[in-house]
Amino acid sequence: MEEVLVPVKALADESRLRILWMLEGRTLCACEIQAVLGLAQSTVSRHMQVLEDAGFVVSERNGAWKDYRLHPEPPPFVQGLLAQVRQAAAGHPAVLELRRRAAASCRDALCGQLGVG
Numbered sequence: 001m002e003e004v005l006v007p008v009k010a011l012a013d014e015s016r017l018r019i020l021w022m023l024e025g026r027t028l029c030a031c032e033i034q035a036v037l038g039l040a041q042s043t044v045s046r047h048m049q050v051l052e053d054a055g056f057v058v059s060e061r062n063g064a065w066k067d068y069r070l071h072p073e074p075p076p077f078v079q080g081l082l083a084q085v086r087q088a089a090a091g092h093p094a095v096l097e098l099r100r101r102a103a104a105s106c107r108d109a110l111c112g113q114l115g116v117g
Contacts, residue, residue, distance in 0.1 A: 011081060015039060016050060019051065020057075020082070023070045024089075025102055028067070029066060029067055029107050030044050030045060030068070033068070048068055056078060
C-alpha cells in the first residue's frame, strides 16, 4: 500500500507538481527551483525530499550544488503517475512559462545571491 500512497500524496501539492514540470526541461539545483517558484530554501529542500522518497526524482552532488532530475527509471506506478502529470501539462500556457523561466535560470548567478544550491 505504501508504494501507492507515498507517490499519490507527493502529487497533492501544487509546488511539487510545478517542480516536476520544471524538471521535464533539465536538471536543476535547489537555488534555481527556489528562484523560479519564489520559495524558501527549506521549503524547496522539503519538497525535493518528498519527491525523491516517492520515486519521482533523484539527486546528485555536483560540487557545491545538489542537482535534481526526474528519476530515469521510476517504479511502474510512478511511471503511470508521471504520464498523467505530463498529459495534464501538455501545452498549458502556465506550464510553458514555468519551463521557460526554469530554462533561463542560471545557477552561477543565483547561488551567489540565494546561498549555495
